[in-house]
Amino acid sequence: MDFEEAVEKAPPGWRHFRVEDIDRLPSAVRAHELARVPRGETEERIVRWLFWTFVYHLEPDRWDELARHEPIAAGLLDALPQQVDTAIDVGAGSGRLTEHLVTRTRRTIAVEPSAGLRALLTRRLPKVRALAGWAERLPLRDHTSQLTAACGAFGPDTDILGELERVTTPGGTIALVSPEQPGWFEERGWERVTLPPQTPPPHPAWLDDFFGPLDPPHEMVMRRLEAG
Numbered sequence: 001m002d003f004e005e006a007v008e009k010a011p012p013g014w015r016h017f018r019v020e021d022i023d024r025l026p027s028a029v030r031a032h033e034l035a036r037v038p039r040g041e042t043e044e045r046i047v048r049w050l051f052w053t054f055v056y057h058l059e060p061d062r063w064d065e066l067a068r069h070e071p072i073a074a075g076l077l078d079a080l081p082q083q084v085d086t087a088i089d090v091g092a093g094s095g096r097l098t099e100h101l102v103t104r105t106r107r108t109i110a111v112e113p114s115a116g117l118r119a120l121l122t123r124r125l126p127k128v129r130a131l132a133g134w135a136e137r138l139p140l141r142d143h144t145s146q147l148t149a150a151c152g153a154f155g156p157d158t159d160i161l162g163e164l165e166r167v168t169t170p171g172g173t174i175a176l177v178s179p180e181q182p183g184w185f186e187e188r189g190w191e192r193v194t195l196p197p198q199t200p201p202p203h204p205a206w207l208d209d210f211f212g213p214l215d216p217p218h219e220m221v222m223r224r225l226e227a228g
């Protein structure tokens with residue numbers, strides 16, 4: 001998501017944060033995110049831009065609660081390859097998608113830059129190898145996985161897509177749940193799976209107040225790489 005779109009779409013909870021919270025971010029995270037802020041922006045717009053970064057790194061329990069009440073539609077999970085040797089979950093968060101990957105793979109690797117979210121995932125899924133890393137610089141060797149998946153706001157970013165392809169074996173599958181601009185992928189030959197919107201389970205009212213109306217993932221794009 002680019003800067004303008006992130007500012008425009010910042011959920012109501014952005015007001016919970018202050019520009020001073022930037023100093024509470026890990027230094028590498030702070031540098032990574034501020035490098036993408038245009039010059040001359042106001043403090044309010046910067047805070048709106050950093051909303052999700054603040055949640056992931058400063059208040060990961062909020063994200064975990066949201067993810068628990070936005071389960072991935074079963075039809076999307078059914079469309080994923082059923083049995084593979086190794087799967088990678090990119091931007092794994094606290095393990096919303098990871099927990100489903102472990103049931104269909106011999107080895108599952110989770111890549112997540114937030115230490116707090118990685119801790120939640122590891123506590124829940126101790127057999128998963130959890131690594132710190134960014135989607136545009138995955139800390140993995142070429143051709144590591146037969147299934148490389150993500151459940152988050154990845155869009156047509158060439159650096160990220162190049163990394164997803166690099167770590168996936170020839171003949172393997174890349175799957176993006178809730179992608180940005182799904183039509184862009186469909187136009188380029190990716191399979192698009194769209195299910196009816198799902199009704200979220202009963203949940204605390206603060207989730208809607210903070211994050212806006214809940215919208216459990218119900219769309220996915222997939223691409224199978226050519227076999228070598």
